[in-house]
Amino acid sequence: MNLHARIVDELGRLIVEGVLGDGQPLVPEELGRRFSASRTVVREALRVLESKGMVTARPRVGTWTLPPEAWDAIDPDVIAWRVNGPDGRKHLHELQELRLTIEPQAARLAAHHRRPGELSAMAAAYELMADAVERGDTAAFHDADSEFHAALIRASGNALIAQLQVPVVAALRAHGEPLELVAHSRVLTLVLAKNADGAESASRRLLETVAPYRSPAP
Template identity: 40%
Template sequence: MTGAAAPVETLPAPAPSPVANTLAAAAAGTLPDSYLSLRAGTQARGLHGQLVQQLGRMIVAGELGADRPLVPEEIGRRFEVSRTVVRESLRVLEAKGMVTARPNVGTRIRPVPEWNLLDPDVIEWRAAGVAGLDQCRELAELRCAFEPLAAQLAAGRLGEAAGARLAELAAVLKQAAANGDQAGYAKADGEFHALLVAECPNRMVEHLARVVSGAAESAGMRRRSCGPMNDAAAASHQRLADEVVAGDGAAAASVMRAMLAAQLEEQAPAYGLPGQRGQ
């Protein structure tokens, strides 16, 4: 030996890790609202909820468990939390299809196609990561798939009040387009499409619409009008309202499909189409 080891009491204390500070702040309720997850499942659950968020984002980014099993003890030391917190967090991620735990194998990351890709947390993590553009594009494409069906199924089934409101919203859209009122147009457009989905007699379609709408907001996507805001777009909404009230489901679906295709085409440059497939 070349020298005596320094007494333990003279060694500098390790600096707290940034993640540990964040988790402690979450437990104390002192984090800014902008940091907290929008998802009810993990919001306001202290260390457990914040660790789920941190691990989820790291898995999506490929920063954790890409080439070796997840070791709970290592995670606990890294983030300065108890094994109980780690275990509960991994169970949440397992329920989301992101990890799997097997005897003699350990906890490993599952392939992306096996994840619950409609889980609000998973959508949020993907949207905030390297696959953000892909995630936003996929949400827009999914809307193109189910909203024409919703319009078709709602046709001829609207009550008197709902039909009147749909016609009223179409008139509001026309006036907003004429006035160049983007905010008013977007608000009326959102209510117009939400009303059609709500009147669709298929609860699974309605549920899927809520998931996609909430996910879009969580991903930072503000609801956009169906194509450019102009007289032609407003006229398409009026035609859609007329077809739905008249009970022509096929025509209603066709109009809705064209409107959403126009929206997707308008937004294609923002999505980088044709895009690189990410996680």
């Protein structure tokens, strides 16, 4: 991680943790001394955080932090910071609710539309998942699992639903699923069989299977 990325990551985490609370001024000169970074690097990092809705800046006025409701809730970095932050358990529950809303319907549409490229991507991802399980390679499984779910969402054929693969993949990368194959295989098989009802139900059961692992909020 280079210096620019490290500044973005540390400031993002501090904002999520509340160490840098709402309305906290961020002075480039002070941050430069803290991180031993030039003003240019600091300002670039602040611009990244501004693009995520976490800070705002005005010429000749300054830069300060913004409240959570202003943050880009589906930005991958924001998701990762929140999952690993003080309210991580609650945020995991919200992500699970999002997935339960999106993925079963995506599976239904995927079985209906049968987009060859995305179905091939799902099948290839599943094979990589199976290989990772056989080798006991958790990291490889999580990478392939992320692609499996992303391909499923893209296979819906709905451009708006497809955009939601971003928070789903971010959620999986921030807090991966257990090494499970049977439920994934069932989803893939039913999508390929054009069984829309079955694919939707199988996707929902898959998500309910991994829900306890995600420690949903009570």
